[in-house]
Amino acid sequence: MSGASLLFSCSIQFGVSPPKLAASSSVYHLKSISSFGHSGFSKKSKLLHKSDEILCKALQVENAPCFTVGQKFQLGDVIEAQQFERDTLNAIFEVARSMESIERSQILKGYLMATLFYEPSTRTRLSFESAMKRLGGEVLTTENAREFSSAAKGETLEDTIRTVEGYADIIVMRHFERGAAIRAAETASIPVINAGDGPGQHPTQALLDVYTIEREIGKLDGIRIGLVGDLANGRTVRSLAYLLAKYRDVKFYFVSPHVVKMKDDIKDYLTSMGVEWEESADLMEVASKCDVVYQTRIQKERFGERFDLYEGARGKYIVNQEVLNVMQKHAVVMHPLPRLDEISVEVDRDPRAAYFRQAKNGLYIRMALLKILLIGW
């Protein structure tokens, strides 16, 4: 996964070292963020590749984060949760915070966003399109992007991207294949945001989750979070684990039916990062200790024929009034939505039910990312 480093570009005056740069051999993109003449810019970026790489390696030496206005590193694309360091997250959250107070704005007037969705995800699409339009930008929507690359026609994703980048200023892509987002970013001369690539990543969900925790609890260092439900298949909880591992004294509790328990790769990653974690079968006890109870849906579609396993797994850990009763006053319940009955409706009335505020935060995070990628910090 050399993808991470690919997602940063460095410029001559200032920059920041991409994560795991030394470990990476991939090139850097300097993305055009102007509204037209992309082809010109993309040529430029090709020319800059080598010097870029040298420059970035050089910049590792004095790795001073610089966040005064106009002094921020440039974000090229948004592809995976791991690409964000603490400094980047703080900077993004700062912008997102400022978006909360915007009634409506025209700062992205004249910019066009293409929502290239190879599988439908109305919730995510509407959130991005609302974000773009709140900032005065325009949207080109496609929900049947598969038609672009249908077996019948067989166009490659790369060819599709080369066509679409001629029509828009930024691409928000949802794809059914892991890794599709990085392929798109490597091809495009305009910014690409990954809105979910199959079992791969859904970085904006991870960002809004972390943003919500900070907004609700007031801190990220020292957080105690219980991840509940489907931890094996949930893209969300896996990305969340990656991101929170960047903070200090975080403690994870994994509460899940055996068939969908957290996989070893994440556990090993957390251990290697020195992050504490434990598995538990006792939701009540975990709920009483945590700042955040992060519930997830058991995804029926992942069980295929084994309906019996699904039935056994779902309903094992429900967040209801009893769970609320043992939770601390300041703690919150989160959920990526949609939910079935893993959170009882009675919980909605409790101020600690943060999941609809969490959904709304997705709007602010996406407004922030669109602003940063299109017109800078």
Added chain:
Amino acid sequence: MSGASLLFSCSIQFGVSPPKLAASSSVYHLKSISSFGHSGFSKKSKLLHKSDEILCKALQVENAPCFTVGQKFQLGDVIEAQQFERDTLNAIFEVARSMESIERSQILKGYLMATLFYEPSTRTRLSFESAMKRLGGEVLTTENAREFSSAAKGETLEDTIRTVEGYADIIVMRHFERGAAIRAAETASIPVINAGDGPGQHPTQALLDVYTIEREIGKLDGIRIGLVGDLANGRTVRSLAYLLAKYRDVKFYFVSPHVVKMKDDIKDYLTSMGVEWEESADLMEVASKCDVVYQTRIQKERFGERFDLYEGARGKYIVNQEVLNVMQKHAVVMHPLPRLDEISVEVDRDPRAAYFRQAKNGLYIRMALLKILLIGW
């Protein structure tokens, strides 16, 4: 259906009594019509409920309609035809009339409308989206909203609404289930317009029908209207009967094949309202007497296996040149569209063919409703 009263809210300075208020025990919504911070407003509305109710009951006493600018009652949602009293209809038509002269406007600039369609209805959707954009507003479109609440994911309509209200300022919803619109309105803290809920209601169609009659004939009191075709299943003609019953000296003629004759509930309702009606099998005679011949399509989809019954029903009453020949000079032919052959194409050339003007009026009515719900009278 206590829905009707639910659709009005009263404000401190002024108000009007909701229809059948005494008979109703439901709460009133004071909908946020600002472009952001809905959650805040919805909380406020909860606080206001009790005082609201008291206020509204009080207002029943001196039930003076007050339609000077800035003195209009507030419309919270548009859910069913019955919610509109004469005064409300007049006020809406007044605004719609003013919309006819608008080339383009920016009065809704910065406002976002979400078209949440659980079943496709391109005609209705385009009409709403055109209306919103004519006024400078923006649109978030979803035609596959079922995907939101698919059996696979099983999200409730209420959860979907709570999410979407975070992205938009007003929701226009088409649903396949009767009563879905009221559930959405009760959940949402932003205005909801029912664009058709299954066999239930399609109030904006009813409004544009009445508006068209007034525009074409110049009056509503004393109207003689012949409802022709499928009177059993047609949402349209049923809502129309409800609305026209609010006017004086209206007379209905029902002309339909036996299998799709007008149902007793409507007949009883009209009788209870003191509205004259009669059934007839003689289209020519009815056409010669009426101000409006309202033709409808026999809906094949309602006959299931009984193709024989469908074939028998359709084509029994066709509006053609002969019918035009007996109609009065000032009378008009209306149709909700789409039409098959229940109106011959030859009729299109006659100035009394009002159905395409009727479709255009849908644009003005929807422009008016969006303006009223978002920025007031």
Added chain:
Amino acid sequence: MSGASLLFSCSIQFGVSPPKLAASSSVYHLKSISSFGHSGFSKKSKLLHKSDEILCKALQVENAPCFTVGQKFQLGDVIEAQQFERDTLNAIFEVARSMESIERSQILKGYLMATLFYEPSTRTRLSFESAMKRLGGEVLTTENAREFSSAAKGETLEDTIRTVEGYADIIVMRHFERGAAIRAAETASIPVINAGDGPGQHPTQALLDVYTIEREIGKLDGIRIGLVGDLANGRTVRSLAYLLAKYRDVKFYFVSPHVVKMKDDIKDYLTSMGVEWEESADLMEVASKCDVVYQTRIQKERFGERFDLYEGARGKYIVNQEVLNVMQKHAVVMHPLPRLDEISVEVDRDPRAAYFRQAKNGLYIRMALLKILLIGW
């Protein structure tokens, strides 16, 4: 096909004779290009028909093309490649050229385009919608327009157009039936652009192809072009042959598998126009002579059961590095896209690979057409 003449309208002060006018008996449309009150205009156009016809015939006498600003003939609709004479093409290309330098504009602010797509074509739709939005216009999208005229409901295309023209200022239509575009144009009182009607025409593709040749080679007279691949079914190459036949000293080379060779009607047309053409089985030799190698995709969908024939046809003529090696420095490779493997990816790196620039030119051509049809030259 008297359609061509249908596509021009003449105005009192000035005009130009429509192509093959004498041969045609069809009426002329004076299209409303104002943002509202179409019905009024359409009536007007009906009134003007007769005088129009007389006027246009009269104008044939002194057939002076007049292209000074405000003195251009009016373009009513865009239906088929044959409707464009050299003068029209030059005028359109002039406008398209000016569009290349536009970052963003508001000249179409307040105008609404309806994309009425009876079959999905994401590429074409996005290109039109991007064009409209780049100029500040708004879009009403429908990709399931079949639902409008579904067998179940059975509305005619004419009725659909009469409804949609009430919601929009211009209609861009993609249809599965040959001739649908002309039917729409004859019905509508607003401009109609054909975005492809089944096996019929795709005129904007033809325009962008010719525009690309002029931009890349610098001339159109004297062009030598090799049409490669599926010449029997390719709408594109057929339209291209029609258009280039209007220029001087053009020479065509047809290189295709026998099963999909160029049909006689086009060959006869070229001969009748005095245009040189020859068939060849030697791609290398043709490539070495041509200014433009226009490659096309062998359309599997056209072979039905005969998969063997498809396999035999595809892969017979591939544009790869060897072909590039024999091509002249100034020559270019074009392709309407999407491509499969009929052009090897290695070719993309060569500056003579013009197909992505060609796709981008589609944006400028469509911007130009929208501007001309909505607010004039």
